Amino acid sequence: MKKSTLTQLLLAAAMALPLLARAEEAMPPEGERPQLAGPRGDFPGGHPRGRFGAPGLPFLHGLELSESQEDKLFQLMHNQAPYLREQERAHDKAMRALHEMRNAEKFDDAAAAKLAQAAAQAQANLTLSHIRTHQKVLALLTQEQRAQIASRQQQGGFNER
Known part of the structure; x- marks a missing residue:
């Protein structure tokens, strides 16, 4: 490492030390700090056992789910x-190859069509898998939970993808 780079790094570290000390002073004592996540991963003020409502399953957000x-x-x-x-x-591999073909000096229409078909098939497989999963998830829910979802959907309470 060059001497000037090392000097800059040491200078930056020395300048940051007072900021760290002030940040620690501003922190509440250990017992008074807000709990960020519970033992099961749920968040205070959020919905207990509602973790599955985030990525991929927004329609479950806020439902009381049993451990089972x-x-x-x-x-x-x-x-x-x-x-x-x-x-x-x-899908990504086929799309990357198609993208590279756009500026190729020699274009192979048959190869491009084959790659486009592969990308489309992978996308269709993903869509079908998501729909199947959605149906399997609904099958795990009680009648009351499904009614809650239907009610929220009618009220526009969540966006279902």
Whole structure:
């Protein structure tokens, strides 16, 4: 490392030390700090057991799920992850190859059509997998939970993808 770069790094570190000291002074004592996440990963002020309402399953946000339902949802999502990753990679690979073909000196129409078909098939597989998963999740819910979802959907309470 050059001497000037090392000097700059040391100077920046020395300037940051007083800021760190002030930040620690401003922090409340350990017992008074807000808890960021509960033991099950739920957040204060949020919905207990509503973790599955975030990525991929927004329609579940705020539902009271039993431990059994959470375990089944986890298993369902865990089991489909490798397939989804495989399809996303196939789609990305085909799209990258198509993108590279756009500026190629020699264009191969048959190869481009084959790549476009592969990208479309991967996208179709992803869409179908999401719909199947949605149906499997609905099957895990009680009649009351499904009614809550239907009610929110009619009121426009959430965006379903």
